Amino acid sequence: MKSFVRMSYPYLLWIALFIVAPMIMILLYAVTRSGSGTITFSFTLDNFGRFLSDTTFLKVLWTSLRIALLTTVFCILIGYPAALFIANLPEKRQTLMVLLLTLPMWINMLLKTYAWRGILMNFDLESEIKVFIGMVYDFLPYMILQIHTAIAKLDRNLIVASYDLGANRWKTFLKVTLPLSVPGIISGITLVFLPAVSSFVIPKLLGGGNYVLIGNLIETYFLVAGDWNFGSAISLIMALIIIASMYLTKRLDRSAVEE
């Protein structure tokens, strides 16, 4: 089996070149001072201090996290029953449903958002509600598919056993299906929460331009302001928050499984 390990070497080289090396450059920018285009090596933590000491930036961060969090919650609430119901369909219908959920992912996201903008123009809704409709729309298929995969893998015998032991439908769901589908929810969260934190096109188009989000900040500082050092620092802060939250969900996952 050891010979298989060697198979990962080309990939390790690839990530060293195309992921690690570029990220080191971002890290270097984040801890150095001014000068876009060339790296000047004067170490500083000012870029991080500037972000963390400014209430405006913290507010932007909070708004982004809040929108991403609520989007994820809505996706679970709407997506879980859908995934459960799909898993209960006959196998051919399941394949069809999975197909139908996959298809919209192939249409340009911006275009679907334009369409929502047109549709929602006809309704007098709070801009926040419009943003959530657009966000949930974009991410819901990913959540449903992840949870569905987890539920579909479940051993049917466990459920039958639970019924045999006198548990009703509700109890079986709570004690058997739900705990065992947690890994699916977790991977769904990964695919929804992470991109949702940095998304800004949907809030911009549907929120009527009332939101400044962390994705906007990064774009503004890199592109408009040309301040790559600060832009890099914001990117790193965001990456840290995301990695921390992933670590937390993994812990939750583990404790749920242990129970």
Added chain:
Amino acid sequence: MKRLILAMIAACLALLPVMSSAGGFDPAEVAGTTLNVYNWGEYVDMEVIRDFEKEYNVRVNYKTFESNEYLWLQLQSEDAWDVVVPSDYMIERLIAAKKLQPIDKNIVDNLDQLAEGVKNQAYDPDNTYSVPYFWQTMGIVYDTTKIPEEEMEAQGWNAFQNEAYAGHAYMYDSSRDAFMIAEKALGYSANTTDENEINAAYEWLRNMHRTLKPSYVTDEVIDSMAEGLKWMALVYSGDAAYILGENEDMSYCVPSQGTNIAVDAMVIPANAKNPKLANLFIRYMLDYEASKANSLEVGYASANARVLEELSGAGGEYEDNAAYLPRSGYELDEVYVDLPADWQSRQPDLWTKVMAE
């Protein structure tokens, strides 16, 4: 794909041997070559490009971008564009960074066709490096059924501080333009770097954010105002001309406090691979025929004097369109100057804070 195109070009070559000459330059020299053009999205009549290709037996590789800052970043690389179309202040920055090569005026022999309002601007005093393409002023598009004309004209930029319009306004999300209207409203230069004036402008914008509660938008404002979704919006005249053409209720106000005159001009990067064809292209685009087709298609004010006069004059396509012809020769109007590096990053920084408050 490439082979197919080459074959097609070869076929064209055989069919169309005789070409018009430009400034003693033999067009046969460029036949069969490719020209890499980088322009704003939806900013041309593609028929004009196709005609140019036919006339010179060349292929135009036409690509689009969406902001000057993106363009600047792209030009930091080795990418060899032959013609790009930045705006005034970005041209100034590119000239200073030695990223451009001079226009060959032996080939581009029709600069006399340029309109007075766009010629010899401060960023490039003798049009050494740039040939204007479209130009425009910034102003306010507003719904005359919601805001009467006299009311709007009397307020000018101060309409952006009027609580009565709260929730009914679009503000263009561009730090440079946002600071421009604040500075003009306060009677300063749009190119100021005076600390106190910038701070006053910043406070003016914060006040706008609180009282007007505008929606911050970019190009989607064009379609939104054409649909009449809000009462007023900050837009460039070319976009305003389009909006006015689509929606009869809309009118356009260029405030008497002064505004920005923006010129988008064709330039040739220093590392262009096909500069001869680039010059031919610029000449072609400036000529009457192409200028007219482009201006009709896009709605922006032509840099060609004759086209400008014809389209805005009696019987012209834009005769009754208040936004098409940019105001020129007005004392308080200014072209943007490229700000010093620290301001280039400070303005967006302050503007972000206004929007996020």
Added chain:
Amino acid sequence: MENRKSPWRFFSSGYLILVLLFIYLPIGYVMLFSFNDSKSMISFSGFSLRWYEAMFENREMLESIYYTVVVALIATAVSTVVGTVAAIGLSKARPLLRSIALEINNLPVLNPDIVTAISLMLLFLSAKIQRSIVTLTLAHITFCIPYVILSIMPKLRQLDDNVAEAALDLGASPRQALTKVIIPQIYPAILSGALIAFSMSFDDFVISFFTAGVDVQNISMYVYSMKRFNPSVNALSALIVVAVTIILVLANLIPALRERKNKKEEYQE
């Protein structure tokens, strides 16, 4: 769980139909408005085919869709192969190496696109590599591989190592163990990884924008740089929906037909 008709079943079908309606509403909207007589995306003023005509006359748009598909196909093929091979290798590697590699693998997924984009652009600029369709494809492969690995890894963990061991003990070469034992077992996961990779590549704007050169523009770059909305894009999307539907239906029909045929043959034997 139970096959008898019940209000519960009625409710669950109703719920799924609602979800599908929600998901297909904007797509139907795009298709409807591709036939709109005017430029508006808000009001439908009459039926016309003008946007389809405009689309087929628009060489730039057609070229961009061509490049989008070519890049997505290459990126999917390369990232699926590299990702599958790497995932199998990593699953047998020491836990420390594996967990470090997987954390790094997650970076392009975790990072906002703009960070990945800028970091790759910095790499190409500082290495003085001229950006072109090659760098664009390299970038796409880079952000596609993680999705392939993420999709395969859980499946690999469930695999029984003993089966592959047994194959090796019985004299199979490692290559045979790989192609005859491991890959068939994780095949569905590889396929879903490839599908995700393709749709990610197909839809990407930011990373493409910063890694493409003068020679190539994909459809997202085209759409994002539109100053005014060009409804030809609606027509294009409507055609993409139709094309994808056909491809997906075929992709699912062919294995099903083959299976039926096999079953029939088995039965006849």
